[in-house]
Amino acid sequence: MSGFAAYLVFFLIVALTYSIVTMGLNLQWGYTGLFNAGVVGFFAIGAYGTAVLVGPDRAQLIGGFGLPFPVAVIGGMVLAALAALIVGLATLRLREEYLAIATFGIAISIQLVALNFEALTGGAQGLVGLPRPLFELFGSPGAYNMFYLCFVAVIAILVYVALEVAVRSPWGRMLKAVREDETAARSLGKNPAAIRLQVFVLGCTLMGLAGGLYVGFIGYVSPLDFLPILTFQIWAMLIVGGSGNNLGAIVGAVGVWGLWTMSGLGISRLLPVAYQSQGGAIQVILIGLLIVLTLIFRPRGLIGETEAVSRHTR
């Protein structure tokens, strides 16, 4: 595999992992209007859950169960779902900005727990030496990355198809009803509180799934992976891609992550060596500028929400 192709495979693995998180957020915000500003917290729970279940046994750690990777990922998802259930029960009565503040705080607390609960998470040093699933079967890292890309892509497609079916079902229409007018939804005999909780848990489970996939690929996890910046990156992906559209979420994830990373490559190529230490600042400005421009010229995102009217009314 030539250099750029190998890099592209690597890039797409990470981008598609984030697209699963973005789809989870899209379900919450795009369809139901839940302002989850704690995305990274649930991503972290999925990642740490998987890492603890899949990791090798170590004397100083509680975890290290050495379970097979799929079992560990499912375990991570279950943990993320449980956390979402608890958080959801406590906070979902809050509206928009209050929910945002509460979830933001929870995500930071989760990161601090990861930093300080050394016996479980390894503290600041993280968990090392996590096995990468089926790594031994492949002769070269290039071939393995190709396999992992297919694996992540299949899961992303499955998630996409499942969400498309779900949001087009009567249940999915209910989500939009709750988002647009909760009182009206309640007057029709729907239970908005239950729907919000279901959506919150489901969306966070997807974030947990992505966390597990991330750990499987990187083979290491530390609190530094879960700084609040990631929440904003995911939000940027959703808004740029098009909130309320699952395809938009995927396009946004790939597009924004591409912008975020490849701008660095471009700058390091174009900038004279003497100015390289300024390259980082230029990159950050460029990222911000391009996101702002996208939003000015395509306020509904690259692929916005399509109008959904029941086919029976046409």
Next chain:
Amino acid sequence: MKHLLASGAVGVGLLIGSSTMASAQSCEISIGSVLSITGSMAAIGSAIGDAGKLAVDHFNEAGGVNDCSVKYILRDDQGSPNVGVDAAKTLVEIEKVPVLLGAIQSGVSLPILTSVTVPAKVTQISCCSSAPSFTTLAAEGGTQGYWFRTLPTDRPQAAVLAKIAAERGYKKIAIIHVNSDYGVSLAGRFKQDIEKLGVTVTNMVAYNQEQASYRAEVNAALQGEPEALFLVAFPADGATVTREWISFGGPQKFVFSNALRADEFVESVGAEYLADAFGIDNAQVEGESVDAFNKAWEAAFGSAPNGPGLHTMYDAAAVALLAMEQAGEATGTAIRDNIRKITSGDGEVIYPGVEGFKKAKQLISEGKAIRYVGATGPLEFDQNGDVTGPYLIWGVKDGELVTLDKWDNQRVSAAIGEIDN
């Protein structure tokens, strides 16, 4: 004919798919660096980047590596592992670098190591990542030898301190440490080591920085009647803790970490209370090779190289370049296999700077051995890629900081060996 040979060499080079450079005249070797230019470590990141560039500039001025000029590509990780990993991947796959310098934070260096450099057989050398987990990973074979770092870890420090404390006959010791990555790992390591030597740790108490008083922490540490105190701290907080320890009637026997070797600390505690104290520090903070680097830095940037990571970054770049020169080829595996050849043994000593590198190139071309003594002094990498530098043991006599003892590499290794077995 010459032309034919050259193109033949290039053809073979392409065929085997490596970036091996024949001694063609106009060629270029890229080396990559991933550092935090923006983000939480931005305050120190760009100066560290300049230190790496200085080493590359010096080497180019001395004639380049294997007659090829060296291109230094610096990428920003924004203080985030995901960005850093991606930057490292582009350097390895697209720029084809055989060696990657970085990153600053352990949480960035480690995912780069496991997911990018080790699978691609690229050597990674960090100036600044101090986490002990790298040693664990290397000991398990997870780095396949591709990992090096040029800053000393807390492993040898803890072993030396534990050894001396045990020799002084302390049976029960309390630990107070700063609640940071550095404090937690040094204190934890010391506890493990000293318990193996048969000394009981009565209590291990963490404190948070910059508070007016640490009575609660000192009180907790005094439980169980310890005979001495091991303090991991920075001077200002350390003085507060020590004063309170003395005023509460704690025994005036202390073991101090390296950061406490400061006049302000001795003054604010009072030298008369520290007669029975000893501490540790890296012995490589002075010497001719260090001066050579300091002068070169001042010539290039007009100020003294004050700041973390500058000396270690220069050395990271320098050992990589010298290893390439020694190997005669620029591949990650060749660099890995030659780093120890140019830093240990009885070869002729090489100092940092253009003159030093010129001398090194001359000697290598004559087939003679060299030993690089860098901006941080002598570097010796152990089998896990960690440096075990020489240490000095300091104490207080007549109100002054004095050096009580010196531990060279052999003695340090012997102490570690004794504790590990």
